[in-house]
Amino acid sequence: MAGQIHNPHDRFMKSLLGDIHIARQYFEAFLPGHLKEILDLAKLEHSPNSFISDRLRETMADIVLKCPLRERNGEQLLYLNLLFEHKSTPYKFISIQIGGYLFDAYRDQVKNDQDPLIPVIPFLYYHGKDQWVPLKMDELFDEPYLKTNEFIPSIKFLFENIQNYSDDQIRQLSEGLLTSALLTQKYTGEPELLAEKFNNIFSILESWQNRNLLESLIVYYFDIIVIEKNRLKNLVEKLPEVMKTEFISLADQLRQEGREEELNRKNWTATKNMLLKGVDAPFICDVLDVTPEFVKKVRKEMEAGN
Structure with missing residues:
Protein backbone atom coordinates (compact mmCIF):
# COMPACT_ATOMS: atom_id res chain seq x y z
CA MET A 1 0.00 0.00 0.00
CA ALA A 2 1.32 3.42 -0.89
CA GLY A 3 1.85 6.10 1.70
CA GLN A 4 3.34 6.46 5.16
CA ILE A 5 1.53 4.76 8.06
CA HIS A 6 2.04 7.03 11.07
CA ASN A 7 0.09 5.15 13.76
CA PRO A 8 2.43 2.63 15.51
CA HIS A 9 -0.45 0.15 15.94
CA ASP A 10 -1.27 0.24 12.23
CA ARG A 11 2.39 0.06 11.26
CA PHE A 12 2.96 -2.95 13.51
CA MET A 13 -0.14 -4.85 12.34
CA LYS A 14 0.86 -4.22 8.73
CA SER A 15 4.30 -5.65 9.52
CA LEU A 16 2.95 -8.59 11.54
CA LEU A 17 0.29 -9.80 9.11
CA GLY A 18 2.59 -9.03 6.21
CA ASP A 19 4.21 -12.35 7.09
CA ILE A 20 1.94 -15.02 5.63
CA HIS A 21 2.90 -17.60 8.27
CA ILE A 22 1.86 -15.21 11.07
CA ALA A 23 -1.31 -14.29 9.17
CA ARG A 24 -2.18 -17.98 8.85
CA GLN A 25 -1.63 -18.51 12.59
CA TYR A 26 -3.76 -15.46 13.28
CA PHE A 27 -6.77 -16.67 11.33
CA GLU A 28 -6.35 -20.22 12.63
CA ALA A 29 -6.68 -18.71 16.11
CA PHE A 30 -9.54 -16.29 15.54
CA LEU A 31 -11.75 -17.38 12.64
CA PRO A 32 -14.96 -19.14 13.75
CA GLY A 33 -15.09 -22.90 13.27
CA HIS A 34 -17.69 -22.90 10.48
CA LEU A 35 -15.39 -20.75 8.31
CA LYS A 36 -12.27 -22.78 9.06
CA GLU A 37 -14.19 -25.87 7.92
CA ILE A 38 -14.66 -24.45 4.41
CA LEU A 39 -11.47 -22.35 4.04
CA ASP A 40 -8.15 -23.87 2.99
CA LEU A 41 -5.95 -21.69 5.21
CA ALA A 42 -2.86 -23.57 4.02
CA LYS A 43 -3.33 -21.67 0.75
CA LEU A 44 -3.95 -18.26 2.33
CA GLU A 45 -2.11 -15.51 0.46
CA HIS A 46 -1.87 -11.74 0.38
CA SER A 47 -3.95 -9.72 -2.05
CA PRO A 48 -2.62 -6.51 -3.61
CA ASN A 49 -6.05 -4.91 -3.25
CA SER A 50 -6.69 -2.04 -0.85
CA PHE A 51 -10.16 -0.74 -0.08
CA ILE A 52 -9.09 2.50 1.61
CA SER A 53 -9.59 5.78 -0.21
CA ASP A 54 -6.55 7.75 -1.33
CA ARG A 55 -7.40 10.42 1.26
CA LEU A 56 -7.01 7.97 4.16
CA ARG A 57 -4.25 5.84 2.71
CA GLU A 58 -1.44 7.64 4.57
CA THR A 59 -2.91 7.13 8.03
CA MET A 60 -4.63 3.73 7.93
CA ALA A 61 -3.60 0.19 7.11
CA ASP A 62 -6.15 -2.22 5.76
CA ILE A 63 -4.87 -5.71 5.08
CA VAL A 64 -6.51 -7.86 2.44
CA LEU A 65 -5.86 -11.58 2.10
CA LYS A 66 -7.46 -14.15 -0.14
CA CYS A 67 -8.13 -17.77 0.63
CA PRO A 68 -9.66 -20.57 -1.43
CA LEU A 69 -12.47 -22.79 -0.27
CA ARG A 70 -11.55 -26.40 0.34
CA GLU A 71 -11.90 -28.33 -2.91
CA ARG A 72 -14.82 -30.73 -2.91
CA ASN A 73 -15.91 -33.17 -5.58
CA GLY A 74 -13.48 -31.70 -8.09
CA GLU A 75 -15.21 -28.32 -8.00
CA GLN A 76 -13.28 -25.20 -8.93
CA LEU A 77 -11.65 -23.35 -6.03
CA LEU A 78 -13.45 -20.14 -5.10
CA TYR A 79 -11.56 -17.38 -3.35
CA LEU A 80 -12.79 -15.39 -0.39
CA ASN A 81 -11.30 -12.01 0.39
CA LEU A 82 -10.54 -11.58 4.08
CA LEU A 83 -10.53 -7.87 4.87
CA PHE A 84 -8.65 -7.17 8.10
CA GLU A 85 -9.18 -3.90 9.97
CA HIS A 86 -8.06 -3.17 13.51
CA LYS A 87 -8.82 -0.52 16.13
CA SER A 88 -7.13 0.51 19.37
CA THR A 89 -10.02 2.80 20.35
CA PRO A 90 -13.79 2.36 19.87
CA TYR A 91 -15.31 4.00 16.82
CA LYS A 92 -19.06 4.64 16.78
CA PHE A 93 -19.44 4.50 13.00
CA ILE A 94 -17.35 1.39 12.36
CA SER A 95 -20.21 -0.34 10.51
CA ILE A 96 -20.29 2.53 7.99
CA GLN A 97 -16.51 2.42 7.59
CA ILE A 98 -16.54 -1.33 6.97
CA GLY A 99 -19.56 -0.96 4.71
CA GLY A 100 -17.53 1.47 2.61
CA TYR A 101 -14.72 -1.09 2.35
CA LEU A 102 -17.17 -3.79 1.30
CA PHE A 103 -18.83 -1.79 -1.45
CA ASP A 104 -15.47 -0.54 -2.71
CA ALA A 105 -14.37 -4.18 -2.88
CA TYR A 106 -17.45 -5.26 -4.82
CA ARG A 107 -17.30 -2.22 -7.13
CA ASP A 108 -13.70 -3.19 -7.86
CA GLN A 109 -14.83 -6.70 -8.80
CA VAL A 110 -17.58 -5.36 -11.08
CA LYS A 111 -15.06 -3.03 -12.72
CA ASN A 112 -12.80 -6.03 -13.41
CA ASP A 113 -15.68 -8.12 -14.83
CA GLN A 114 -15.67 -10.60 -11.94
CA ASP A 115 -18.82 -12.72 -12.32
CA PRO A 116 -20.02 -14.27 -10.11
CA LEU A 117 -18.75 -11.98 -7.38
CA ILE A 118 -16.35 -13.24 -4.71
CA PRO A 119 -17.56 -12.80 -1.10
CA VAL A 120 -15.59 -10.44 1.16
CA ILE A 121 -15.47 -11.26 4.88
CA PRO A 122 -14.61 -8.26 7.08
CA PHE A 123 -12.62 -9.06 10.22
CA LEU A 124 -12.37 -6.37 12.91
CA TYR A 125 -9.74 -6.82 15.61
CA TYR A 126 -9.77 -4.62 18.73
CA HIS A 127 -7.12 -4.35 21.44
CA GLY A 128 -8.09 -1.15 23.27
CA LYS A 129 -8.60 -0.89 27.03
CA ASP A 130 -12.17 0.48 26.91
CA GLN A 131 -15.10 -1.89 26.60
CA TRP A 132 -16.57 -1.84 23.12
CA VAL A 133 -19.61 -3.43 21.54
CA PRO A 134 -19.67 -2.17 17.93
CA LEU A 135 -23.01 -0.70 16.92
CA LYS A 136 -25.01 -2.18 14.08
CA MET A 137 -26.17 0.13 11.31
CA ASP A 138 -29.76 0.37 12.55
CA GLU A 139 -28.50 1.32 16.03
CA LEU A 140 -27.07 4.55 14.64
CA PHE A 141 -30.54 6.01 14.05
CA ASP A 142 -33.03 7.49 16.52
CA GLU A 143 -36.27 5.73 17.42
CA PRO A 144 -38.53 7.82 15.11
CA TYR A 145 -36.73 6.23 12.16
CA LEU A 146 -37.41 2.62 13.19
CA LYS A 147 -40.16 2.29 10.60
CA THR A 148 -37.53 2.84 7.91
CA ASN A 149 -35.33 -0.06 9.07
CA GLU A 150 -36.07 -2.07 5.95
CA PHE A 151 -34.09 0.51 3.99
CA ILE A 152 -31.07 0.53 6.31
CA PRO A 153 -28.39 -1.88 5.07
CA SER A 154 -27.20 -4.63 7.38
CA ILE A 155 -23.39 -4.62 7.57
CA LYS A 156 -22.03 -7.75 9.21
CA PHE A 157 -18.44 -8.39 10.23
CA LEU A 158 -16.42 -10.66 12.49
CA PHE A 159 -15.31 -8.93 15.69
CA GLU A 160 -12.54 -10.04 18.04
CA ASN A 161 -11.57 -8.25 21.26
CA ILE A 162 -8.22 -9.39 22.68
CA GLN A 163 -9.26 -8.03 26.10
CA ASN A 164 -11.74 -10.92 26.37
CA TYR A 165 -8.83 -13.38 26.65
CA SER A 166 -6.72 -14.14 29.69
CA ASP A 167 -2.94 -14.33 29.27
CA ASP A 168 -3.12 -18.13 29.49
CA GLN A 169 -5.79 -18.26 26.80
CA ILE A 170 -3.64 -16.06 24.53
CA ARG A 171 -0.71 -18.44 25.00
CA GLN A 172 -2.97 -21.32 23.96
CA LEU A 173 -4.14 -19.51 20.82
CA SER A 174 -0.77 -19.69 19.12
CA GLU A 175 2.94 -19.67 19.85
CA GLY A 176 6.09 -17.62 19.48
CA LEU A 177 6.01 -14.15 18.04
CA LEU A 178 2.24 -13.93 17.47
CA THR A 179 1.61 -14.74 21.13
CA SER A 180 4.10 -12.06 22.21
CA ALA A 181 2.46 -9.55 19.87
CA LEU A 182 -1.04 -10.27 21.20
CA LEU A 183 0.13 -9.97 24.81
CA THR A 184 1.79 -6.65 23.99
CA GLN A 185 -1.36 -5.31 22.37
CA LYS A 186 -3.54 -6.44 25.25
CA TYR A 187 -1.69 -4.09 27.61
CA THR A 188 -1.04 -1.12 25.30
CA GLY A 189 -3.45 1.00 27.35
CA GLU A 190 -1.78 0.12 30.67
CA PRO A 191 1.91 1.12 30.51
CA GLU A 192 2.83 -0.07 34.00
CA LEU A 193 1.25 -3.49 33.45
CA LEU A 194 2.94 -3.69 30.06
CA ALA A 195 6.30 -3.08 31.74
CA GLU A 196 5.53 -5.79 34.31
CA LYS A 197 4.72 -8.18 31.45
CA PHE A 198 8.10 -7.59 29.77
CA ASN A 199 9.55 -10.99 30.64
CA ASN A 200 6.28 -12.80 29.91
CA ILE A 201 6.26 -11.23 26.45
CA PHE A 202 9.89 -11.72 25.45
CA SER A 203 10.95 -14.83 27.36
CA ILE A 204 8.67 -17.05 25.23
CA LEU A 205 10.64 -16.08 22.12
CA GLU A 206 13.28 -18.77 22.48
CA SER A 207 13.35 -19.17 18.71
CA TRP A 208 12.08 -17.20 15.73
CA GLN A 209 12.28 -17.37 11.98
CA ASN A 210 11.99 -13.72 11.01
CA ARG A 211 14.46 -11.31 12.61
CA ASN A 212 12.70 -8.34 10.99
CA LEU A 213 9.45 -9.25 12.75
CA LEU A 214 11.26 -9.55 16.07
CA GLU A 215 12.73 -6.10 15.47
CA SER A 216 9.23 -4.78 14.62
CA LEU A 217 7.89 -6.17 17.90
CA ILE A 218 10.69 -4.57 19.93
CA VAL A 219 10.25 -1.22 18.15
CA TYR A 220 6.48 -1.40 18.67
CA TYR A 221 6.89 -2.23 22.37
CA PHE A 222 9.10 0.81 22.94
CA ASP A 223 6.90 3.00 20.75
CA ILE A 224 4.10 2.64 23.28
CA ILE A 225 6.01 2.54 26.56
CA VAL A 226 8.91 4.28 28.29
CA ILE A 227 11.01 2.17 30.70
CA GLU A 228 13.73 3.67 32.88
CA LYS A 229 17.18 2.51 31.71
CA ASN A 230 18.21 0.60 34.87
CA ARG A 231 14.83 -1.12 35.11
CA LEU A 232 15.10 -2.23 31.48
CA LYS A 233 18.61 -3.55 32.11
CA ASN A 234 17.33 -5.66 35.03
CA LEU A 235 14.41 -6.98 32.95
CA VAL A 236 16.68 -7.96 30.04
CA GLU A 237 19.04 -9.79 32.43
CA LYS A 238 16.17 -12.14 33.36
CA LEU A 239 15.51 -13.22 29.78
CA PRO A 240 16.68 -16.64 28.52
CA GLU A 241 20.27 -16.36 27.30
CA VAL A 242 19.50 -16.74 23.56
CA MET A 243 16.79 -14.07 23.72
CA LYS A 244 18.89 -11.75 25.88
CA THR A 245 21.75 -11.86 23.37
CA GLU A 246 19.44 -11.12 20.46
CA PHE A 247 17.57 -8.40 22.36
CA ILE A 248 20.79 -6.57 23.27
CA SER A 249 22.08 -6.91 19.70
CA LEU A 250 18.89 -5.47 18.24
CA ALA A 251 18.72 -2.71 20.87
CA ASP A 252 22.29 -1.65 20.02
CA GLN A 253 21.45 -1.68 16.31
CA LEU A 254 18.31 0.41 16.83
CA ARG A 255 20.16 2.91 19.03
Missing part, protein backbone atom coordinates in the same frame (compact mmCIF):
# COMPACT_ATOMS: atom_id res chain seq x y z
CA GLN A 256 22.83 3.27 16.34
CA GLU A 257 20.17 3.75 13.65
CA GLY A 258 18.50 6.33 15.88
CA ARG A 259 21.75 8.23 16.34
CA GLU A 260 22.40 8.14 12.59
CA GLU A 261 18.88 9.32 11.84
CA GLU A 262 19.21 12.18 14.32
CA LEU A 263 22.60 13.18 12.86
CA ASN A 264 21.13 13.01 9.36
CA ARG A 265 18.25 15.30 10.38
CA LYS A 266 20.68 17.82 11.91
CA ASN A 267 22.94 17.72 8.85
CA TRP A 268 19.92 18.16 6.59
CA THR A 269 18.80 21.28 8.47
CA ALA A 270 22.33 22.70 8.62
CA THR A 271 22.91 22.06 4.90
CA LYS A 272 19.60 23.70 3.99
CA ASN A 273 20.40 26.77 6.11
CA MET A 274 23.88 27.10 4.59
CA LEU A 275 22.53 26.77 1.05
CA LEU A 276 19.96 29.47 1.79
CA LYS A 277 22.85 31.74 2.84
CA GLY A 278 24.68 31.05 -0.42
CA VAL A 279 27.44 28.84 1.00
CA ASP A 280 28.95 26.69 -1.75
CA ALA A 281 28.75 22.88 -1.72
CA PRO A 282 32.48 22.07 -1.20
CA PHE A 283 32.57 24.21 1.96
CA ILE A 284 29.39 22.53 3.28
CA CYS A 285 30.88 19.07 2.64
CA ASP A 286 34.08 20.05 4.45
CA VAL A 287 32.38 21.58 7.50
CA LEU A 288 29.57 19.04 7.99
CA ASP A 289 31.44 15.98 6.67
CA VAL A 290 28.66 15.16 4.22
CA THR A 291 28.93 13.99 0.61
CA PRO A 292 28.32 16.13 -2.49
CA GLU A 293 25.40 13.79 -3.30
CA PHE A 294 23.82 14.64 0.07
CA VAL A 295 24.08 18.38 -0.66
CA LYS A 296 22.59 17.85 -4.13
CA LYS A 297 19.66 15.94 -2.61
CA VAL A 298 18.95 18.74 -0.12
CA ARG A 299 19.20 21.35 -2.88
CA LYS A 300 16.84 19.36 -5.11
CA GLU A 301 14.20 19.10 -2.37
CA MET A 302 14.53 22.82 -1.66
CA GLU A 303 13.93 23.57 -5.34
CA ALA A 304 10.88 21.29 -5.25
CA GLY A 305 9.48 23.36 -2.38
CA ASN A 306 9.97 20.77 0.43
Whole structure:
Protein backbone atom coordinates (compact mmCIF):
# COMPACT_ATOMS: atom_id res chain seq x y z
CA MET A 1 0.00 0.00 0.00
CA ALA A 2 1.32 3.42 -0.89
CA GLY A 3 1.85 6.10 1.70
CA GLN A 4 3.34 6.46 5.16
CA ILE A 5 1.53 4.76 8.06
CA HIS A 6 2.04 7.03 11.07
CA ASN A 7 0.09 5.15 13.76
CA PRO A 8 2.43 2.63 15.51
CA HIS A 9 -0.45 0.15 15.94
CA ASP A 10 -1.27 0.24 12.23
CA ARG A 11 2.39 0.06 11.26
CA PHE A 12 2.96 -2.95 13.51
CA MET A 13 -0.14 -4.85 12.34
CA LYS A 14 0.86 -4.22 8.73
CA SER A 15 4.30 -5.65 9.52
CA LEU A 16 2.95 -8.59 11.54
CA LEU A 17 0.29 -9.80 9.11
CA GLY A 18 2.59 -9.03 6.21
CA ASP A 19 4.21 -12.35 7.09
CA ILE A 20 1.94 -15.02 5.63
CA HIS A 21 2.90 -17.60 8.27
CA ILE A 22 1.86 -15.21 11.07
CA ALA A 23 -1.31 -14.29 9.17
CA ARG A 24 -2.18 -17.98 8.85
CA GLN A 25 -1.63 -18.51 12.59
CA TYR A 26 -3.76 -15.46 13.28
CA PHE A 27 -6.77 -16.67 11.33
CA GLU A 28 -6.35 -20.22 12.63
CA ALA A 29 -6.68 -18.71 16.11
CA PHE A 30 -9.54 -16.29 15.54
CA LEU A 31 -11.75 -17.38 12.64
CA PRO A 32 -14.96 -19.14 13.75
CA GLY A 33 -15.09 -22.90 13.27
CA HIS A 34 -17.69 -22.90 10.48
CA LEU A 35 -15.39 -20.75 8.31
CA LYS A 36 -12.27 -22.78 9.06
CA GLU A 37 -14.19 -25.87 7.92
CA ILE A 38 -14.66 -24.45 4.41
CA LEU A 39 -11.47 -22.35 4.04
CA ASP A 40 -8.15 -23.87 2.99
CA LEU A 41 -5.95 -21.69 5.21
CA ALA A 42 -2.86 -23.57 4.02
CA LYS A 43 -3.33 -21.67 0.75
CA LEU A 44 -3.95 -18.26 2.33
CA GLU A 45 -2.11 -15.51 0.46
CA HIS A 46 -1.87 -11.74 0.38
CA SER A 47 -3.95 -9.72 -2.05
CA PRO A 48 -2.62 -6.51 -3.61
CA ASN A 49 -6.05 -4.91 -3.25
CA SER A 50 -6.69 -2.04 -0.85
CA PHE A 51 -10.16 -0.74 -0.08
CA ILE A 52 -9.09 2.50 1.61
CA SER A 53 -9.59 5.78 -0.21
CA ASP A 54 -6.55 7.75 -1.33
CA ARG A 55 -7.40 10.42 1.26
CA LEU A 56 -7.01 7.97 4.16
CA ARG A 57 -4.25 5.84 2.71
CA GLU A 58 -1.44 7.64 4.57
CA THR A 59 -2.91 7.13 8.03
CA MET A 60 -4.63 3.73 7.93
CA ALA A 61 -3.60 0.19 7.11
CA ASP A 62 -6.15 -2.22 5.76
CA ILE A 63 -4.87 -5.71 5.08
CA VAL A 64 -6.51 -7.86 2.44
CA LEU A 65 -5.86 -11.58 2.10
CA LYS A 66 -7.46 -14.15 -0.14
CA CYS A 67 -8.13 -17.77 0.63
CA PRO A 68 -9.66 -20.57 -1.43
CA LEU A 69 -12.47 -22.79 -0.27
CA ARG A 70 -11.55 -26.40 0.34
CA GLU A 71 -11.90 -28.33 -2.91
CA ARG A 72 -14.82 -30.73 -2.91
CA ASN A 73 -15.91 -33.17 -5.58
CA GLY A 74 -13.48 -31.70 -8.09
CA GLU A 75 -15.21 -28.32 -8.00
CA GLN A 76 -13.28 -25.20 -8.93
CA LEU A 77 -11.65 -23.35 -6.03
CA LEU A 78 -13.45 -20.14 -5.10
CA TYR A 79 -11.56 -17.38 -3.35
CA LEU A 80 -12.79 -15.39 -0.39
CA ASN A 81 -11.30 -12.01 0.39
CA LEU A 82 -10.54 -11.58 4.08
CA LEU A 83 -10.53 -7.87 4.87
CA PHE A 84 -8.65 -7.17 8.10
CA GLU A 85 -9.18 -3.90 9.97
CA HIS A 86 -8.06 -3.17 13.51
CA LYS A 87 -8.82 -0.52 16.13
CA SER A 88 -7.13 0.51 19.37
CA THR A 89 -10.02 2.80 20.35
CA PRO A 90 -13.79 2.36 19.87
CA TYR A 91 -15.31 4.00 16.82
CA LYS A 92 -19.06 4.64 16.78
CA PHE A 93 -19.44 4.50 13.00
CA ILE A 94 -17.35 1.39 12.36
CA SER A 95 -20.21 -0.34 10.51
CA ILE A 96 -20.29 2.53 7.99
CA GLN A 97 -16.51 2.42 7.59
CA ILE A 98 -16.54 -1.33 6.97
CA GLY A 99 -19.56 -0.96 4.71
CA GLY A 100 -17.53 1.47 2.61
CA TYR A 101 -14.72 -1.09 2.35
CA LEU A 102 -17.17 -3.79 1.30
CA PHE A 103 -18.83 -1.79 -1.45
CA ASP A 104 -15.47 -0.54 -2.71
CA ALA A 105 -14.37 -4.18 -2.88
CA TYR A 106 -17.45 -5.26 -4.82
CA ARG A 107 -17.30 -2.22 -7.13
CA ASP A 108 -13.70 -3.19 -7.86
CA GLN A 109 -14.83 -6.70 -8.80
CA VAL A 110 -17.58 -5.36 -11.08
CA LYS A 111 -15.06 -3.03 -12.72
CA ASN A 112 -12.80 -6.03 -13.41
CA ASP A 113 -15.68 -8.12 -14.83
CA GLN A 114 -15.67 -10.60 -11.94
CA ASP A 115 -18.82 -12.72 -12.32
CA PRO A 116 -20.02 -14.27 -10.11
CA LEU A 117 -18.75 -11.98 -7.38
CA ILE A 118 -16.35 -13.24 -4.71
CA PRO A 119 -17.56 -12.80 -1.10
CA VAL A 120 -15.59 -10.44 1.16
CA ILE A 121 -15.47 -11.26 4.88
CA PRO A 122 -14.61 -8.26 7.08
CA PHE A 123 -12.62 -9.06 10.22
CA LEU A 124 -12.37 -6.37 12.91
CA TYR A 125 -9.74 -6.82 15.61
CA TYR A 126 -9.77 -4.62 18.73
CA HIS A 127 -7.12 -4.35 21.44
CA GLY A 128 -8.09 -1.15 23.27
CA LYS A 129 -8.60 -0.89 27.03
CA ASP A 130 -12.17 0.48 26.91
CA GLN A 131 -15.10 -1.89 26.60
CA TRP A 132 -16.57 -1.84 23.12
CA VAL A 133 -19.61 -3.43 21.54
CA PRO A 134 -19.67 -2.17 17.93
CA LEU A 135 -23.01 -0.70 16.92
CA LYS A 136 -25.01 -2.18 14.08
CA MET A 137 -26.17 0.13 11.31
CA ASP A 138 -29.76 0.37 12.55
CA GLU A 139 -28.50 1.32 16.03
CA LEU A 140 -27.07 4.55 14.64
CA PHE A 141 -30.54 6.01 14.05
CA ASP A 142 -33.03 7.49 16.52
CA GLU A 143 -36.27 5.73 17.42
CA PRO A 144 -38.53 7.82 15.11
CA TYR A 145 -36.73 6.23 12.16
CA LEU A 146 -37.41 2.62 13.19
CA LYS A 147 -40.16 2.29 10.60
CA THR A 148 -37.53 2.84 7.91
CA ASN A 149 -35.33 -0.06 9.07
CA GLU A 150 -36.07 -2.07 5.95
CA PHE A 151 -34.09 0.51 3.99
CA ILE A 152 -31.07 0.53 6.31
CA PRO A 153 -28.39 -1.88 5.07
CA SER A 154 -27.20 -4.63 7.38
CA ILE A 155 -23.39 -4.62 7.57
CA LYS A 156 -22.03 -7.75 9.21
CA PHE A 157 -18.44 -8.39 10.23
CA LEU A 158 -16.42 -10.66 12.49
CA PHE A 159 -15.31 -8.93 15.69
CA GLU A 160 -12.54 -10.04 18.04
CA ASN A 161 -11.57 -8.25 21.26
CA ILE A 162 -8.22 -9.39 22.68
CA GLN A 163 -9.26 -8.03 26.10
CA ASN A 164 -11.74 -10.92 26.37
CA TYR A 165 -8.83 -13.38 26.65
CA SER A 166 -6.72 -14.14 29.69
CA ASP A 167 -2.94 -14.33 29.27
CA ASP A 168 -3.12 -18.13 29.49
CA GLN A 169 -5.79 -18.26 26.80
CA ILE A 170 -3.64 -16.06 24.53
CA ARG A 171 -0.71 -18.44 25.00
CA GLN A 172 -2.97 -21.32 23.96
CA LEU A 173 -4.14 -19.51 20.82
CA SER A 174 -0.77 -19.69 19.12
CA GLU A 175 2.94 -19.67 19.85
CA GLY A 176 6.09 -17.62 19.48
CA LEU A 177 6.01 -14.15 18.04
CA LEU A 178 2.24 -13.93 17.47
CA THR A 179 1.61 -14.74 21.13
CA SER A 180 4.10 -12.06 22.21
CA ALA A 181 2.46 -9.55 19.87
CA LEU A 182 -1.04 -10.27 21.20
CA LEU A 183 0.13 -9.97 24.81
CA THR A 184 1.79 -6.65 23.99
CA GLN A 185 -1.36 -5.31 22.37
CA LYS A 186 -3.54 -6.44 25.25
CA TYR A 187 -1.69 -4.09 27.61
CA THR A 188 -1.04 -1.12 25.30
CA GLY A 189 -3.45 1.00 27.35
CA GLU A 190 -1.78 0.12 30.67
CA PRO A 191 1.91 1.12 30.51
CA GLU A 192 2.83 -0.07 34.00
CA LEU A 193 1.25 -3.49 33.45
CA LEU A 194 2.94 -3.69 30.06
CA ALA A 195 6.30 -3.08 31.74
CA GLU A 196 5.53 -5.79 34.31
CA LYS A 197 4.72 -8.18 31.45
CA PHE A 198 8.10 -7.59 29.77
CA ASN A 199 9.55 -10.99 30.64
CA ASN A 200 6.28 -12.80 29.91
CA ILE A 201 6.26 -11.23 26.45
CA PHE A 202 9.89 -11.72 25.45
CA SER A 203 10.95 -14.83 27.36
CA ILE A 204 8.67 -17.05 25.23
CA LEU A 205 10.64 -16.08 22.12
CA GLU A 206 13.28 -18.77 22.48
CA SER A 207 13.35 -19.17 18.71
CA TRP A 208 12.08 -17.20 15.73
CA GLN A 209 12.28 -17.37 11.98
CA ASN A 210 11.99 -13.72 11.01
CA ARG A 211 14.46 -11.31 12.61
CA ASN A 212 12.70 -8.34 10.99
CA LEU A 213 9.45 -9.25 12.75
CA LEU A 214 11.26 -9.55 16.07
CA GLU A 215 12.73 -6.10 15.47
CA SER A 216 9.23 -4.78 14.62
CA LEU A 217 7.89 -6.17 17.90
CA ILE A 218 10.69 -4.57 19.93
CA VAL A 219 10.25 -1.22 18.15
CA TYR A 220 6.48 -1.40 18.67
CA TYR A 221 6.89 -2.23 22.37
CA PHE A 222 9.10 0.81 22.94
CA ASP A 223 6.90 3.00 20.75
CA ILE A 224 4.10 2.64 23.28
CA ILE A 225 6.01 2.54 26.56
CA VAL A 226 8.91 4.28 28.29
CA ILE A 227 11.01 2.17 30.70
CA GLU A 228 13.73 3.67 32.88
CA LYS A 229 17.18 2.51 31.71
CA ASN A 230 18.21 0.60 34.87
CA ARG A 231 14.83 -1.12 35.11
CA LEU A 232 15.10 -2.23 31.48
CA LYS A 233 18.61 -3.55 32.11
CA ASN A 234 17.33 -5.66 35.03
CA LEU A 235 14.41 -6.98 32.95
CA VAL A 236 16.68 -7.96 30.04
CA GLU A 237 19.04 -9.79 32.43
CA LYS A 238 16.17 -12.14 33.36
CA LEU A 239 15.51 -13.22 29.78
CA PRO A 240 16.68 -16.64 28.52
CA GLU A 241 20.27 -16.36 27.30
CA VAL A 242 19.50 -16.74 23.56
CA MET A 243 16.79 -14.07 23.72
CA LYS A 244 18.89 -11.75 25.88
CA THR A 245 21.75 -11.86 23.37
CA GLU A 246 19.44 -11.12 20.46
CA PHE A 247 17.57 -8.40 22.36
CA ILE A 248 20.79 -6.57 23.27
CA SER A 249 22.08 -6.91 19.70
CA LEU A 250 18.89 -5.47 18.24
CA ALA A 251 18.72 -2.71 20.87
CA ASP A 252 22.29 -1.65 20.02
CA GLN A 253 21.45 -1.68 16.31
CA LEU A 254 18.31 0.41 16.83
CA ARG A 255 20.16 2.91 19.03
CA GLN A 256 22.83 3.27 16.34
CA GLU A 257 20.17 3.75 13.65
CA GLY A 258 18.50 6.33 15.88
CA ARG A 259 21.75 8.23 16.34
CA GLU A 260 22.40 8.14 12.59
CA GLU A 261 18.88 9.32 11.84
CA GLU A 262 19.21 12.18 14.32
CA LEU A 263 22.60 13.18 12.86
CA ASN A 264 21.13 13.01 9.36
CA ARG A 265 18.25 15.30 10.38
CA LYS A 266 20.68 17.82 11.91
CA ASN A 267 22.94 17.72 8.85
CA TRP A 268 19.92 18.16 6.59
CA THR A 269 18.80 21.28 8.47
CA ALA A 270 22.33 22.70 8.62
CA THR A 271 22.91 22.06 4.90
CA LYS A 272 19.60 23.70 3.99
CA ASN A 273 20.40 26.77 6.11
CA MET A 274 23.88 27.10 4.59
CA LEU A 275 22.53 26.77 1.05
CA LEU A 276 19.96 29.47 1.79
CA LYS A 277 22.85 31.74 2.84
CA GLY A 278 24.68 31.05 -0.42
CA VAL A 279 27.44 28.84 1.00
CA ASP A 280 28.95 26.69 -1.75
CA ALA A 281 28.75 22.88 -1.72
CA PRO A 282 32.48 22.07 -1.20
CA PHE A 283 32.57 24.21 1.96
CA ILE A 284 29.39 22.53 3.28
CA CYS A 285 30.88 19.07 2.64
CA ASP A 286 34.08 20.05 4.45
CA VAL A 287 32.38 21.58 7.50
CA LEU A 288 29.57 19.04 7.99
CA ASP A 289 31.44 15.98 6.67
CA VAL A 290 28.66 15.16 4.22
CA THR A 291 28.93 13.99 0.61
CA PRO A 292 28.32 16.13 -2.49
CA GLU A 293 25.40 13.79 -3.30
CA PHE A 294 23.82 14.64 0.07
CA VAL A 295 24.08 18.38 -0.66
CA LYS A 296 22.59 17.85 -4.13
CA LYS A 297 19.66 15.94 -2.61
CA VAL A 298 18.95 18.74 -0.12
CA ARG A 299 19.20 21.35 -2.88
CA LYS A 300 16.84 19.36 -5.11
CA GLU A 301 14.20 19.10 -2.37
CA MET A 302 14.53 22.82 -1.66
CA GLU A 303 13.93 23.57 -5.34
CA ALA A 304 10.88 21.29 -5.25
CA GLY A 305 9.48 23.36 -2.38
CA ASN A 306 9.97 20.77 0.43
